Amino acid sequence: MARRRPVAGDRRNNGRLLMRRFSLSLSAIVFLAIGIILLTLVTYSPLPALAASLASPEIQFAILLSLVTSTVSTLVCIALAIPVAYSLSRYRFFGKRVVELVLTLPLTLPPLVAGIALLLFFGTTPWGKALDQAGFGVIFTPLGIIVAEVFVNLPYMIRILRSSFSAINPRYEYVAKTLGCTESGAFLRVTLPMARSGLLAGTVITWSKAMGEFGAVLMLAGATTMRTETLPIALYLNISGGDLDLAVAAATILILISLVTLCAVEYFDRDVHVF
Amino acid sequence: MLRIESLSITLGEFSVRDVSLEIRPGEYFIILGPTGAGKTVLLETIAGIHTPDSGRIILGDKEITATEPRLRKIGMVYQDYMLFPHLTVEDNIVFGLRQRKVPKEKQQALVAEMCAFLEIGHLKKRYPGTLSGGEQQRVALARALVLKPEILLLDEPLSALDGRTRERMRRELSRIRKCTGTTIIQITHHFDDVFALADRIAIMREGQIIQTGETSEVFLHPVDTFVAEFLGIGNIIRGTSSRSGDIARIMTRHGTAFFAASGLTGDVVATLHAEDVILSEAPFASSARNCLSGTVTEIIPAGSTIRVILDVGFPLTALLTRESCHELHLEPGSTVCATFKASAVHVIPAGSI
Numbered sequence: 001m002a003r004r005r006p007v008a009g010d011r012r013n014n015g016r017l018l019m020r021r022f023s024l025s026l027s028a029i030v031f032l033a034i035g036i037i038l039l040t041l042v043t044y045s046p047l048p049a050l051a052a053s054l055a056s057p058e059i060q061f062a063i064l065l066s067l068v069t070s071t072v073s074t075l076v077c078i079a080l081a082i083p084v085a086y087s088l089s090r091y092r093f094f095g096k097r098v099v100e101l102v103l104t105l106p107l108t109l110p111p112l113v114a115g116i117a118l119l120l121f122f123g124t125t126p127w128g129k130a131l132d133q134a135g136f137g138v139i140f141t142p143l144g145i146i147v148a149e150v151f152v153n154l155p156y157m158i159r160i161l162r163s164s165f166s167a168i169n170p171r172y173e174y175v176a177k178t179l180g181c182t183e184s185g186a187f188l189r190v191t192l193p194m195a196r197s198g199l200l201a202g203t204v205i206t207w208s209k210a211m212g213e214f215g216a217v218l219m220l221a222g223a224t225t226m227r228t229e230t231l232p233i234a235l236y237l238n239i240s241g242g243d244l245d246l247a248v249a250a251a252t253i254l255i256l257i258s259l260v261t262l263c264a265v266e267y268f269d270r271d272v273h274v275f
Numbered sequence: 276m277l278r279i280e281s282l283s284i285t286l287g288e289f290s291v292r293d294v295s296l297e298i299r300p301g302e303y304f305i306i307l308g309p310t311g312a313g314k315t316v317l318l319e320t321i322a323g324i325h326t327p328d329s330g331r332i333i334l335g336d337k338e339i340t341a342t343e344p345r346l347r348k349i350g351m352v353y354q355d356y357m358l359f360p361h362l363t364v365e366d367n368i369v370f371g372l373r374q375r376k377v378p379k380e381k382q383q384a385l386v387a388e389m390c391a392f393l394e395i396g397h398l399k400k401r402y403p404g405t406l407s408g409g410e411q412q413r414v415a416l417a418r419a420l421v422l423k424p425e426i427l428l429l430d431e432p433l434s435a436l437d438g439r440t441r442e443r444m445r446r447e448l449s450r451i452r453k454c455t456g457t458t459i460i461q462i463t464h465h466f467d468d469v470f471a472l473a474d475r476i477a478i479m480r481e482g483q484i485i486q487t488g489e490t491s492e493v494f495l496h497p498v499d500t501f502v503a504e505f506l507g508i509g510n511i512i513r514g515t516s517s518r519s520g521d522i523a524r525i526m527t528r529h530g531t532a533f534f535a536a537s538g539l540t541g542d543v544v545a546t547l548h549a550e551d552v553i554l555s556e557a558p559f560a561s562s563a564r565n566c567l568s569g570t571v572t573e574i575i576p577a578g579s580t581i582r583v584i585l586d587v588g589f590p591l592t593a594l595l596t597r598e599s600c601h602e603l604h605l606e607p608g609s610t611v612c613a614t615f616k617a618s619a620v621h622v623i624p625a626g627s628i
Binding site for chain 1: 343357360370
């Protein structure tokens with residue numbers, strides 16, 4: 001008995017060592033694979049070729065259109081998500097569970113499905129047509145890009161802000177009210193500033209997701225060169241048309257944006273686990 | 276004066292039912308009760324955070340039941356202070372003055388005055404997250420007091436502090452009340468707060484006020500066994516303490532003195548559990564330092580035990596079993612000796628009430 005015990009212990013140690021080696025090697029392989037795949041893309045075209053592609057009017061247009069639409073759609077998301085997230089975190093109301101479910105659904109929905117739903121809504125329903133006649137045409141227009149991006153990204157923004165607001169004790173607002181704030185004043189001066197990191201993280205994520213949005217945009221705004229051509233659409237059009245250099249240029253920019261986003265989120269707040 | 280008339284409100288699992296209270300101007304009023312009694316909801320409703328389901332709140336000669344919290348002139352300090360973490364100490368204190376659009380120069384003067392009063396001037400530029408519990412407490416008090424509220428509501432203000440800081444803050448609260456004359460309503464479950472600070476107390480259970488009265492009156496005459504058991508202690512004796520060798524000699528206002536194991540001198544409140552008082556027909560030799568003779572004034576049955584109230588120069592309550600009471604042939608008017616150990620007496624400073 002006395003001699004067997006150490007043997008059993010060694011075996012356990014061996015098992016632990018094996019587990020450690022196995023998982024560490026697998027981690028190294030996955031890390032290398034992802035790194036090499038991304039590097040392949042970034043280093044595909046030599047720098048001069050990349051610069052030339054970036055300078056082409058088509059890519060420049062795509063960059064500008066992507067920047068404008070993502071920025072506008074992010075602002076719309078913020079404006080809508082703040083009150084919605086606040087009411088979800090603070091108030092009880094009839095049918096709250098259903099509302100939460102519906103608001104979360106687009107998160108798990110493939111963007112293509114979201115896009116086709118939008119297309120049907122704006123294309124076939126009387127109110128969609130009325131909007132079109134009122135000058136709010138979204139089908140195959142740049143405006144459609146914004147609408148598609150808002151639809152897909154709003155649930156993210158609401159979720160992030162909601163968890164930020166929920167983490168803030170409502171008593172901060174109570175105290176603010178006894179100190180002379182109105183209801184909205186207490187929110188603007190206390191709760192919103194306290195939710196700052198969540199708001200920043202949400203904004204960066206929403207914006208970068210909008211920059212990369214493809215499926216919903218393709219369905220609603222279409223893929224028209226130099227009209228509804230955002231960066232992902234440019235990538236898609238050029239890869240379809242065989243112009244690999246332009247496609248790679250668009251992809252490179254999108255990778256850079258992802259990298260910057262990741263760093264920004266890490267910087268703003270380590271506590272907001274959004275990914 | 277704050278008058279609450281038949282106030283009822285239900286919030287989730289907490290409720291306040293048919294509460295009526297009258298709090299006099301300048302009074303230090305303490306609401307005692309077990310956890311979940313609805314004390315915080317009551318305070319928040321007084322502050323105007325929640326609208327009551329029924330009942331009225333009247334401050335002075337104005338009904339404020341439907342008044343917005345910001346117009347009530349009622350300040351509130353929570354147990355966890357609720358200092359705004361994104362603002363410096365100074366900005367926290369000036370917050371209310373900014374909301375009231377007080378002129379800049381006046382803001383600064385008021386903040387400086389309040390910082391000096393509560394000795395927090397050196398903390399002005401710090402953020403609340405870097406302060407100790409006692410410091411946060413003083414900043415929270417400054418933030419509420421700088422608006423000169425008619426009523427200050429304190430929700431368990433001392434329970435998050437450690438022993439020594441708590442003692443200090445208790446003196447601070449007593450000083451605030453004395454210097455500002457603010458009416459204070461406090462929630463607590465610390466009896467020391469009650470003895471050291473309260474003029475009158477209310478006992479709350481399951482959303483209802485069960486008893487209200489002068490502190491010593493409530494302790495001497497609990498209305499039911501719940502209050503008696505909840506208060507437990509039985510005796511609160513005010514007096515002046517002086518050193519007598521290693522222990523304290525406490526002289527009561529009625530001229531009777533007794534001993535307590537304490538180093539405190541000056542005005543004190545002594546508390547003594549009713550069950551620590553031994554009654555006998557004649558004095559007997561023992562290690563107990565106190566043996567006072569007096570007469571029985573009242574005998575109150577309380578379940579399996581009996582509370583005997585004596586006059587030994589001051590009112591003193593003893594808790595006896597029915598058997599002991601019977602064997603001693605106690606009845607109102609009987610002469611007895613009350614014996615208790617100096618170490619059974621708990622002494623706290625009386626503040627400046």
